[in-house]
Amino acid sequence: MPAPLIEFPADDPDRARLFWRGVLGVELAPRPTAAGSGWEIESEGLRLGLHERGPGPGDTASLPYFTVDDMATALERVGELGGSVIHPGERWAVCRDSEGNPFALAAAPEDSP
Numbered sequence: 742m743p744a745p746l747i748e749f750p751a752d753d754p755d756r757a758r759l760f761w762r763g764v765l766g767v768e769l770a771p772r773p774t775a776a777g778s779g780w781e782i783e784s785e786g787l788r789l790g791l792h793e794r795g796p797g798p799g800d801t802a803s804l805p806y807f808t809v810d811d812m813a814t815a816l817e818r819v820g821e822l823g824g825s826v827i828h829p830g831e832r833w834a835v836c837r838d839s840e841g842n843p844f845a846l847a848a849a850p851e852d853s854p
Contacts, residue, residue, distance in 0.1 A: 745788060746781075746788045746789070746790050747788065747789050747790065747805040748779075748789075748790040748791070748792065749789075749790070749791050749792075749802075749838070749840065749842050750791075750792060750793070750794035750795070750800040750801070750802075750840070750842070751791055751792070751793060751794055751840045751842075752793075752794050752840055752841075753839075753840065754779075754780070754791060754792075754793050756823065756839050756840070757791055757838065757839055757840050758780060758791060759822065759839075760822045760823060760824060760838050760839040760840075761789065761791070761838070763818055763821070763822045764807075764815065764818050764819060764822060764824075764838075765787075765789075765807060767782045767784060767787065767789065768782065769781060769782045769789065769790075769791055770782065772790075777792070778792055778793065779791055779792030779793070780792075794840075802841075802842045802843050805844055805845070806833070806844075806845045806846070806847050807844065807845070807846055807847065808846075808847050808848070808849050809846050809847070809848065809849065810849050812830075812831060812832075812834065812846060812848045815846050816829060816834055816836070816846070819836050819838075819846075822839060823838075823839035824836055824837055824838045824839050825837045827843070831848065832847070832848050833845055833846065833847045833848065834846045
């Protein structure tokens with residue numbers, strides 16, 4: 742089964758692409774014309790899409806969870822890149838991206854001996 746697509750609307754797509762590149766280290770590329778407008782990345786089980794916000798039902802927010810190796814650093818990057826932390830935590834945190842979309846960060850599990 743392919744990885745599910747997590748799609749975000751954006752008021753400023755360039756700013757949103759910069760935000761996700763900074764937080765997750767991924768570069769969203771333009772979609773092929775047949776796939777519709779916007780940008781997308783599929784890498785290592787992540788399928789993330791971005792499109793310019795419009796009036797349709799796909800222009801509402803969702804709450805996907807992204808696993809990060811270093812929670813403190815990721816939360817710092819969220820703020821530096823124009824996002825906000827709504828509910829900080831050591832194991833998980835709820836945030837908003839540069840476009841106001843909610844998302845969550847989850848700490849990667851520590852390796853067991």
